[in-house]
């Protein structure tokens with residue numbers, strides 16, 4: 001059985017805030033849920049499935065379902081694979097709808113790392129009382145988000161000759177898009193020189209190779225075909241979805257590829273399309289290197305040729321061959337709760353609906369892809385890909 | 392050469408891994424080898440992550456290897472070099488590069504093990520240019 005055409009995106013919402021000192025975490029989850037329901041033209045009591053990840057307070061969906069007053073749930077899922085969770089949730093919602101378990105699936109994300117003053121990328125984090133089996137053999141060495149991705153970038157440079165200037169083009173493209181997004185945290189257009197001259201955080205990643213740290217969140221509503229027909233919104237059909245995890249292979253470490261090496265081909269096969277058919281791509285952008293490696297693994301270019309592919313504005317809407325992250329992405333606009341997968345889905349839906357900012361809207365955008373990576377390219381991560389089609 | 396060295400935290404041990412940490416205190420690097428499939432793995436498990444055999448045994452590594460990748464964390468109170476080192480025995484481990492000029496590190500560079508004291512009287516396998 002395939003999920004192709006079995007479910008649609010009914011509603012979306014991105015919280016406009018980027019600093020939520022005046023809000024509780026639960027409150028942001030509820031606000032984005034309300035926003036997405038209003039976008040769809042549905043009410044709270046239409047929701048019969050709820051999806052959340054580790055950013056939601058409490059154990060799985062229980063606390064949030066209670067807080068939001070979701071009383072009609074027949075299905076739920078709290079799969080947590082970091083920032084990729086919400087792309088994976090869309091695929092899981094399609095499966096549940098295809099299996100007849102539910103008709104209106106709500107997915108929410110919220111976080112407030114800025115309000116909490118969290119040192120997101122530069123301090124090693126321990127899991128304390130219940131360490132993962134890898135932790136005793138890694139934590140003492142000081143792995144952080146940035147130096148782990150830094151090792152992936154360093155190896156890519158070593159094997160394929162990728163340069164800091166090539167990586168910088170990814171940030172440059174994101175900044176060209178972010179200038180039009182009134183909610184983006186960083187709206188200044190930057191140059192390759194600006195990126196490579198920004199302070200080194202952990203070699204070879206500069207400050208501008210890193211995504212923003214923001215509070216906020218977003219929500220997506222996945223609906224059954226008969227619900228989609230009843231809504232007064234453009235129809236965005238999900239035609240492919242795939243997920244996997246990639247790890248250290250028991251010490252046969254290979255940092256040159258990501259889980260997208262599986263989820264790309266698998267989701268394209270299910271959708272019956274190929275990378276060159278895609279008009280717009282939301283690509284997880286925790287760091288510039290994340291984008292580059294995923295583009296290779298998804299099949300938009302050959303392995304090792306990502307540096308050349310992203311150069312010279314090739315990712316900029318209107319001029320490049322593959323417009324990406326036209327909201328400014330995690331690099332410039334929003335990376336709510338340090339988890340960027342949900343906002344990847346949102347901008348892909350806007351593009352397919354024709355509702356992106358006019359300055360970045362891709363013409364006749366009938367086919368889009370959203371991809372997420374959660375965890376670390378330097379050790380273990382989850383990957384999720386979905387392919388969306390306008391009906 | 393880094394002027395000050397970062398304090399290394401102690402690792403939690405378990406019945407599955409206490410031999411590794413006891414050996415480290417004596418300056419020996421252990422890796423797990425599987426008598427089922429013949430492969431060496433790291434971090435150490437009781438069941439081989441390649442063939443799921445329970446016939447895994449501790450072996451003493453030569454302490455020689457090459458840098459697979461590294462990244463120098465500049466935004467720390469005391470900058471340090473996180474690295475993956477591929478051991479002569481074939482498996483790759485996370486580590487720190489120590490007692491060296493961080494600006495001269497390279498992927499593929501030959502390195503050798505050196506043990507550094509941790510909080511709580513333990514020792515941690517780090518590497519330095521060979």
Ligand SMILES: [Zn+2]
Pocket residue numbers: 425426427428429430439440441442443444
């Ligand atoms: Zn084995």
